[in-house]
Amino acid sequence: MAAAETDREVPSALCSEFLNFSAKDTAAKWLQAIDLPKEVYQHLARYVPKIYCLGPNLNPQSEDLLAQLLLQAPLEWYLCGEEPSLGLAKLEQSNQPSQLCGHVFKVGEPTYSCRECAADPTCVLCMQCFLGSVHKEHRYRMTTSGGGGFCDCGDTEAWKKGPYCQKHEPNISDSSQEDPLANLSADMIARTYNIFSIILKYAVDMLTWDKEDELPQGLEPPERGDTYYCMLFNDEVHTYEQVIYTLQKAVNCTQKEAVSFATTVDRDGRKSVRYGDFQFCEQAKSVIVRNTSRQTKPLRVQVMHSSVVAHQCFALKALNWLGQIIRYSDALRRILCQVGLQKGPEGENSSLVDTLMLCDSKMWKGARNIYHQLFMSSLLMDLKYKKQFAIQFAKNYERLQSDYVKDDHDREFSITDLSVQIFTVPSLARMLITEENLMTTIIRTFLDHLRHRDLQGRFQFERYTAQQAFKFRRVQSLIGDLKYVLISCPTEWTDKLREKFLEGLDAFLELLKCMQGMDPVVRQVGQHIEMEPEWEAAFTLQMKLTHIISMMQEWCASDERVLIEAYKKCLTALTHCHSGFTDGEQPITLSMCGHSVDTIRYCVSQEKVSIHLPVSRLLAGLHVLLSKTEVAYRFPEQLPLSELSPPMLIEHPLRCLVLCAQVHAGMWRRNGFSLVNQIYYYHNVKCRVEMFDKDLMMLQAGASMMDPNHFLMIVLSRFELFHIFSSADCRKRYNRENANKDVVQQNSTLIEEMLHLIIMVVGERFAPGIGQVENCDELKREIVHQLCIRPMAHSELVKALPENENKETGMERVIDSVALFKKPGVTGRGLYELRPECAKQFNLYFHHYSRADQSKAEEAQRKLKRQNGEDSALPPPVLPPFCQLFASLVNILQCDVLLGMLGAVLQWAVEPSGGHWSESMLQRVLHLIGMALLEEQQQLESNSEDNEVTFNFTLKISRPGEAPSNTPSILALLETLQNAPHLEVHKDMIRWILKMVVSIKTMRERTAAAPSPEGAGHCQEQTVRDKDKAERKRKAEMARLRREKIMAQMSEMQRHFINENKELFQQSLEELDASTSASQEHSPSSWDSALVCVGPRRWRAGGSERRQVVTCILCQEEQEIRPDGRAMVLAAFVQRSTVMSKNRRRPPHNPESYDPLFMHPDLSFGTHTGSCGHIMHSHCWQRYFEAVQAKEQRRQQRLRVHTSYDVENGEFLCPLCECLSNTVIPLLPLTKTSCSSEQPGLSLWLNTTSQQIKALHSAQRKAKPTNAAATSEILTVEEYPPPEGFRLDHMPLNPYSSSIKEMLTTFGTATYKVGLKVHPNEQDPRVPIMCWGSCAYTIQSIERLLVDEEKPLFGSLPCRQDDCLRSLARFGSACWSVSSLSTVQSHFVRLLSALVPDPQVENSPCIVDVDMFHLLVSLVLSYPALHCQDSSGLSVDAAQLHLLHLVTVAHVVQILLSSVPVELTMEQESGEVEREEEESVGLLYNTLKTHLGSSLREVSSGWHLWRCVKTGILPFLRGAALFFHHLNGVPAPPELQALGAGEWEALCAYLCLPSNLLQLYYNHKEVLEPLLQWWCSHPVVHQCLQTPKTLISYPRESNRLIELPEDYSALINQASSFTCPKSGGDKSRAPTLCLVCGTMLCSQSYCCQTELEGEDVGACTAHTFACGAGVGIFLRVRESQVLFLAGKTKGCFYAPPYLDDYGETDQGLRRGNPLHLCRERYRKIQKLWRQHSITEEIGHAQEANQTLVGIDWQHL
Ligand SMILES: [Zn+2]
Ligand SMILES: [Zn+2]
Ligand SMILES: [Zn+2]
Ligand SMILES: [Zn+2]
């Protein structure tokens, strides 16, 4: 109560003082003041505590208003020297705005970056600028902002081209560099300066103020009360739930209040949770601290004096005010910058800006946000001061980073986050490097924060706990800053820049040295390792540094001098790392094939080895750059090439590669997963560029400087294979003595791996600098090899390619040259396929293939070759030549050691019985031979006269082996192998090799003989090829014949099978009969008399035709459907629906009191029944369901997991198709109807019926006489005797067996329960009504669906829907038999009273308020309850027809009443036949007019009216046709089984209606005229006609999902301006769009949870209950994801209808490609909705993906 009083009191108390206040006078006083700061402070000291923080409930509106009047206004007066609105307007006018847009992004706002023109990916445009820029035609990227950051439009450094949008295009006439202060008077400048310094100082003082009970000097309040706040601060440690729980305890608030406190704390960083005297607040504080200190450090709480809080509030306001004022003029902005950056009294780094920055981590979120924003709109917008600010920022850098690492707020709330705004500006970055030595500072700071080192000074990370990871992540932001600094490579170098860059490089090498050799591993033998060693931290570091290392190299490559110096430095660093290279490692000499080399004894499998070698790898990169930039050739004298020791260079990379090989060979199994993971990342696309790739390059570099024999011997030695190949008899089986199978297997794998490595060392020439290629060649090759595996989607390709620091793979430039794009269909995604001509570039041993990739690619390529009718050889591709520096590498292919190895493997293969060789080994050997031959061929081809071809592989392989003597030559071995039966797969490859050898030999002979034309060789090849072709053709023909024979055999077998299992097939034929055969077989007999589905003349099935036999899916038994037989049921799903609703604003009915008898024509809530069509015995189903229940109970006890279906609610999955179901419908036979000859006409029938009804009324009154009605007791049974044959006492026999009756009750109850959302109650009189309603609604929705899908009325429905409708209709007509007879009778009476006046029924509805189809269905289905007591020979058929006629006439009238007059643009010609209809409808309309007078509109055209009637009533007639078809089992006429013109006539004939419907009226005018008059006399008719908008117009159009914009960013933009409707202007975190009605919701957040049926639910779930009767379709805008919800527990995500240009969706908006609406996919979603399949879809999704079941859908 106290709170409320203060709230009301205070303003009034201060009122007089405030009213007398004059801002103008105050400002005038200030102008005279000698000590202005003191005056202003006095003013603030007096007023601020009176305006702000006066009680527990703050009132921001009135505070702001008062602050504006009392605090800001005098400031503005002083500043302008006149009326502020005038002064500011003048300022704005004379302002020349800068070209920078500077729009600060809101959270979730779309941002755009141009992939072609942006200097780096942090350069973004706001939507407005983007739409006005050239980039919208470029390849752009769209993301959503995380808040903060601003639009870079107008910043020439941010864009390679098109820096301005249309709006920010500079006016050329402007001299833009002019000083903005020039436009301001000196007076004004002085005043601005004064006031800005005071206010900014005040704000800084207050925000950095850390005393809780005192104020800075000069601000002490005149009077101070004992008023305090208990202030709760945000941290990132405690969860929402913890805070909410604690608050409820500590300050005694409700859950709701606690949620609101917690939300504010999270958003603003602090919130007062209690107001009162000191003691009171202190008490709350101690409770909070106590409650939250258990596991972690406690929540931060302070008890602060109200005046302190008040001044802090105003300080924030003041900063906002400054931000607003400087918007008027760039001059003011400049002054503010000047004030902010002016050195304070403490000298260096003591300006106000410095003070703020240095206190950043002590401030709360809200304060930080506001001053960061002010920085952005002032310092960063001013070109002159941005530079100064950058320098200050760099000077404080180390301190700020250290503060940030300790701070627990996210980076977006830290001042360090501004680095992106500063460092990414290339000119600033360059300046900071040269002047503030920024690069070195960043790296040093980084190193300082990573203190864990081992004895050698290398990094050693502790166990990577969550907290470690957290800290480590913070430190990593420094790497991010380094990346920003390096992101744009300089085009011009100054000496100073070189110096500072190299200094930075030194620091960087220090960092890399700490990484060289970190996390070493030793092979575990015997036992498995006990604990997986830590490895993630090291790899995280490597991954983060990958781009930096690449960028360093790029910088080096851009300047020769820098490159040379960097190379030297790097070499020194590496030498330093290897200072102990040979320490303790024994030197040995290896000899083989007549060569020998000195090396050391070292075994990877026994000693320490590390995967981290960044220094070696950097050197490898620089070495390649020497070649690429040609520095190696131009300045060899400046390079330390002679100091290089090739064996030292290759040693560690080689060890690392051997480690991988040994891991593959299974030698490191006991070292656990951490090693496997490391090896995985070593090759992974994220790391390989600066790991695996560089190791390979280092091997290439080393080998190119060595004798190839020596190189290979060292390789053999490190692979621990030397002994195998060096032994004299190595060609004999090397393993004779080695019986250990594991070792043999290991060695085989190692040999394979080693051969692969040799292939790579010689064959990988696609890096510019190694081979003579361009950058794009390398990329093309990557893509070709990815697509050789299989066609891929754009995103898959992107994932497989390394990205550069701009997150670009460069793929777009080259993709089209190697691939063809295939568009996606309605599902799936677009795919790129390799162009066929690129297949020849395929290299099976492509270095980036994993083993799995390799075998997939091999299979795919062989298959392709077979399809093209080619041989299956996959020879190596032709390679580009090496660059000069690496040219000697080709000699590896013809060196003695390699030839020795090749010969050995071939020899092993010749004698397969010895085993211990592998096909992979042979395949690699063949590949190497192929490479050598291609090399020789190329050299021969490109050979000019004077050069001798040094490469002579063919000669060498023709020579017999040397040791032991007389072994066969390699060529001879190959020829032997060609015919070996066990090498079928390799035959084609061997043939290819032999052909190559022949062709090369001829080439050599030719060149030796004369420079002759090259025809001969080709010619020979040609004939060989022809021969091959013929052979293949023959084989293909054989294969075809064989296939045909098999097919013939198979079909014979099939026929046999059918004969054997006749019954089985019989049954399926019978099922077919049920729906289709009827029309086929019986149409001839009934051809003359057209098919009629209703009335005494309707078509009737014979006894045998009625017989229906079905099979139970559970027990497989057959069962005939008979009324007295065992019940058969269909699995069914009943759901509430608003799919056809024409009024989504109608509130849901109160389930207890709602009377569903009459459906309103807006169809706002209906009950839909669907079925998968699977039939079971009722008892089989019951047993099944009980089993499911029991299982579910056990499961819940055991696992507490949920299922996709809710057993307690009666849900189960169809045992056959797993379709979600919640009840069963019994199958019922056709009711037998006898057709007596003579039936009464309409008037007679009506007469009889109303007599029967009167009799019923009398009987009822007699049964329970009411005292109230005593006076009106005129009607008695005596007076109204029942008509002849109507026996009230007759109790009809129930025709159904007990099991059918039970099922009738089951389905009825289910429909009632679901449809009304009530507890089951089989006695409720509304049960049958709900069943009839569901039947009508389902038919209506199917009728709509058929129209929307443009399908004919009959014959196009799937069988399951036919079965479902049939069961529904027949069920409806039988359900009276399990209800109380009198209840159903009274329903009929009330239903009929809507059309025929019955004085005993009150409140009968007006005909415009009734859906006629529901009425028809309910009347027909309830009539049997009346008929069963009649024995006069009246037929049900006649009643059905009369009811149909009656309702049809009423519907015609209803349509005429609601027909909207359309401007008749043209009256179409109508045929003679229609004339009659037009006249009669005109007459009827005139009759209506006589009853209704002028309230009915004037419509002169009969043509128009007839059009209205005809189109308006069509859905009704179609629905009626479906209904009677299924109810009476009458086959459909062929005209209605196809789309076509004759529909109207066919429908009318089928329904026994005249095609001129008006005849119905005129034929029975005597009965209908009075009815018509009565209908028109209903008061509601007049009301409705007054306001025609309330009328439903016919036909009701099908509902659609909302229109979506073509461009997805329009949606993002819409969502970004959407604010949470509950928490006053806050941005919503998960804005979600209802696709049914277009409402935007604040999903998945506490603020918008509401209570629904006693549970807290999120905004989406709450919305579905009103909008979709529990079912919802949403688009989660930030995630680009469709969300399906059903009820509170079911939901799933669904692919959005938005695709990028590559035919892919982007769920989560991660890729940022522009997205466009795919209409087909949207239509598909719409169809799911219209056919009520959303719940089913969710069920299937949840069954397929169990994780979906666990999500708390109700909180979305
Ligand atoms: Zn902009
Ligand atoms: Zn712009
Ligand atoms: Zn562009
Ligand atoms: Zn069964």
Ligand SMILES: [Zn+2]
């Ligand atoms: Zn099923």
Ligand SMILES: [Zn+2]
């Ligand atoms: Zn909605």
Ligand SMILES: [Zn+2]
């Ligand atoms: Zn909200």
